[in-house]
Amino acid sequence: NAGVTQTPKFRVLKTGQSMTLLCAQDMNHEYMYWYRQDPGMGLRLIHYSVGEGTTAKGEVPDGYNVSRLKKQNFLLGLESAAPSQTSVYFCASSYSAGGPFLPYEQYFGPGTRLTVT
Amino acid sequence: GQQLNQSPQSMFIQEGEDVSMNCTSSSIFNTWLWYKQDPGEGPVLLIALYKAGELTSNGRLTAQFGITRKDSFLNISASIPSDVGIYFCAGQLWDSNYQLIWGAGTKLIIKP
Numbered sequence: 001n002a003g004v005t006q007t008p009k010f011r012v013l014k015t016g017q018s019m020t021l022l023c024a025q026d027m028n029h030e031y032m033y034w035y036r037q038d039p040g041m042g043l044r045l046i047h048y049s050v051g052e053g054t055t056a057k058g059e060v061p062d063g064y065n066v067s068r069l070k071k072q073n074f075l076l077g078l079e080s081a082a083p084s085q086t087s088v089y090f091c092a093s094s095y096s097a098g099g100p101f102l103p104y105e106q107y108f109g110p111g112t113r114l115t116v117t
Numbered sequence: 118g119q120q121l122n123q124s125p126q127s128m129f130i131q132e133g134e135d136v137s138m139n140c141t142s143s144s145i146f147n148t149w150l151w152y153k154q155d156p157g158e159g160p161v162l163l164i165a166l167y168k169a170g171e172l173t174s175n176g177r178l179t180a181q182f183g184i185t186r187k188d189s190f191l192n193i194s195a196s197i198p199s200d201v202g203i204y205f206c207a208g209q210l211w212d213s214n215y216q217l218i219w220g221a222g223t224k225l226i227i228k229p
């Protein structure tokens with residue numbers, strides 16, 4: 001049981017390049033989230049998904065796109081990277097409401113450190 | 118957007134000391150969560166609180182859900198070297214759709 005995994009772990013991009021970050025979870029969670037973490041700040045939600053085929057914007061969605069084609073995977077895309085997107089990106093997942101499990105307990109992956117030059 | 122005020126920002130303590138940190142807000146929360154992040158890792162859930170006034174322990178860690186539902190506290194007793202890291206509080210607003218609001222973190226450093 002790997003939990004939440006993220007690939008790649010590190011990446012350096014030039015301004016204007018594109019890339020996709022992959023998140024995978026094997027806990028059968030309905031909800032998945034993408035956050036960014038910058039020095040001295042808490043986690044900021046970029047986009048989230050409450051189920052396969054659905055996505056929604058979080059607090060800081062500009063410059064990012066996401067897709068949830070399979071329940072276990074959540075992709076984060078940067079179409080045209082900018083230096084302001086230099087950050088550590090975390091994926092998380094959680095259960096949904098309506099069952100015996102509580103939906104607010106999010107489980108995190110190890111992060112992807114992205115540098116845009 | 119909504120904010121959580123987490124304090125202190127950092128703490129320098131001696132091994133064996135007790136530690137206290139807290140999160141406050143002007144908003145009402147239904148859930149409070151406390152996470153710890155080690156360097157180079159993702160946050161790991163320590164304690165979850167779901168009722169106002171609730172006091173929950175996890176080993177040497179104790180957390181409380183404030184009675185006003187606007188704050189939460191985390192205490193660590195008899196700190197040890199592996200307690201170093203960044204501690205985050207996160208709250209779920211009463212009217213949110215499972216999104217969490219995060220504090221900026223408390224960095225715990227143990228003096229050699």
